[in-house]
Amino acid sequence: MCAHVFLIVCDGMADRPIEELDGKTPLEFANTPWLDKLSEIGINGIMHTLGTPGIVPGSDTAHLALFGYDPHVYYSGRGAFEATGVGLEVKEGDVALRGNFATVDEDFNVLDRRAGRYVPEGDQLAEVVNGCKVSEAPDVEVIIKHATQHRCAVILRGPGLSFKISDTDPHATNEKVKTSKPLDDSAEAKKTANIVNALTQKFHELLKDHSLNKQRQERGDLPANIIILRGAGQVPDVKPLDQLYGIKSAVLSTNALYRGVAQSVGMEYIPVNERKDDYTFLADKALELFEQYDLFFIHVKDTDNASHDGKVEEKVKVIERIDKMIGHLMPKVENNEAYICVTVDHTTSVKAKDHVGDDVPVVIAGPEVRSDSVRSFSERACAMGGLNRIRGFDIMPILMSFLKKTPMFGS
Numbered sequence: 053m054c055a056h057v058f059l060i061v062c063d064g065m066a067d068r069p070i071e072e073l074d075g076k077t078p079l080e081f082a083n084t085p086w087l088d089k090l091s092e093i094g095i096n097g098i099m100h101t102l103g104t105p106g107i108v109p110g111s112d113t114a115h116l117a118l119f120g121y122d123p124h125v126y127y128s129g130r131g132a133f134e135a136t137g138v139g140l141e142v143k144e145g146d147v148a149l150r151g152n153f154a155t156v157d158e159d160f161n162v163l164d165r166r167a168g169r170y171v172p173e174g175d176q177l178a179e180v181v182n183g184c185k186v187s188e189a190p191d192v193e194v195i196i197k198h199a200t201q202h203r204c205a206v207i208l209r210g211p212g213l214s215f216k217i218s219d220t221d222p223h224a225t226n227e228k229v230k231t232s233k234p235l236d237d238s239a240e241a242k243k244t245a246n247i248v249n250a251l252t253q254k255f256h257e258l259l260k261d262h263s264l265n266k267q268r269q270e271r272g273d274l275p276a277n278i279i280i281l282r283g284a285g286q287v288p289d290v291k292p293l294d295q296l297y298g299i300k301s302a303v304l305s306t307n308a309l310y311r312g313v314a315q316s317v318g319m320e321y322i323p324v325n326e327r328k329d330d331y332t333f334l335a336d337k338a339l340e341l342f343e344q345y346d347l348f349f350i351h352v353k354d355t356d357n358a359s360h361d362g363k364v365e366e367k368v369k370v371i372e373r374i375d376k377m378i379g380h381l382m383p384k385v386e387n388n389e390a391y392i393c394v395t396v397d398h399t400t401s402v403k404a405k406d407h408v409g410d411d412v413p414v415v416i417a418g419p420e421v422r423s424d425s426v427r428s429f430s431e432r433a434c435a436m437g438g439l440n441r442i443r444g445f446d447i448m449p450i451l452m453s454f455l456k457k458t459p460m461f462g463s
């Protein structure tokens with residue numbers, strides 16, 4: 053029988069000691085019998101996902117690392133991950149950006165970066181601008197797809213483009229839409245920045261007086277009269293997991309970014325509907341497809357959301373819900389050749405409401421794993437474990453060696 057891996061990433065779950073939790077971290081404070089059980093039977097450690105301690109990881113770079121790719125070598129911007137995640141095909145040479153439908157006045161001052169967040173006609177608005185051309189670059193195709201709420205993905209397709217350009221999104225209200233600038237001296241970056249600036253004018257022209265926006269204003273909503281852009285990127289030039297290790301892998305995530313990173317390294321997307329109160333459906337879906345894939349990447353975002361919102365109690369509850377999912381999965385796979393790896397992409401401090409550079413815990417449990425003295429899954433307990441300190445991109449080769457998918461070096 054072939055062994056399988058469940059790689060479960062709890063986004064931003066790691067934290068720092070918190071006074072109102074008696075100096076414990078939310079993970080130490082939460083009641084997590086199943087995660088603790090995993091630590092007891094597994095091998096534990098801490099890691100810096102990017103391999104550069106102290107540097108604050110983003111979610112995209114951290115996940116690229118967790119899938120085995122050093123982001124310092126392979127990262128090429130966030131935009132392509134988002135576009136892939138919403139179902140667009142991003143080809144080699146394309147530049148993909150994240151977009152917001154936003155509200156500007158006639159001087160391009162941003163009145164609302166998200167056009168009030170409520171954009172139920174997002175699909176139709178995207179169709180208004182999809183396929184538009186700018187006279188500066190008639191050979192460049194513009195592909196636009198609505199994602200959720202105010203969000204959309206934009207792809208530029210044509211010769212001589214570069215993702216080394218700055219955002220038009222000012223990332224603040226009451227500021228002007230920014231002029232995109234080339235971030236290096238290349239002709240490609242200059243050309244792409246010019247296209248993006250011309251497109252920004254075009255978006256406003258096409259959207260400002262559109263009947264859809266008239267309807268929005270009639271019902272009291274802000275007009276979605278521009279798209280502001282950020283995070284230009286290209287698909288990373290990586291050898292996918294199936295070619296590297298000969299495995300079939302699947303992603304179970306309700307969030308476009310993580311689906312996008314996973315699909316960019318060759319994972320297949322398994323559709324799952326979002327649920328906040330219970331994550332056992334993620335385990336059930338993976339179990340249903342157990343024989344079809346060698347590796348399941350299961351992603352939970354709510355730990356990070358609670359942290360960014362500064363909600364300590366909510367974070368503890370989400371962690372306990374994750375524990376319930378582990379408890380749902382473990383008994384069902386313990387008689388099979390299955391490895392469960394639980395880890396975190398980065399520390400998100402619920403006090404700072406942001407990512408910080410602290411290391412994250414990791415555990416791997418499964419057949420013949422050299423268990424250690426760690427008895428609970430937490431930031432501090434795992435630091436005493438047998439994996440010691442590793443880098444995020446060490447995890448995948450370690451898991452693949454358990455599956456006997458890594459070659460011998462030497463003879």
Ligand SMILES: [Zn+2]
Pocket residue numbers: 063064110111112114356397398
């Ligand atoms: Zn994250």
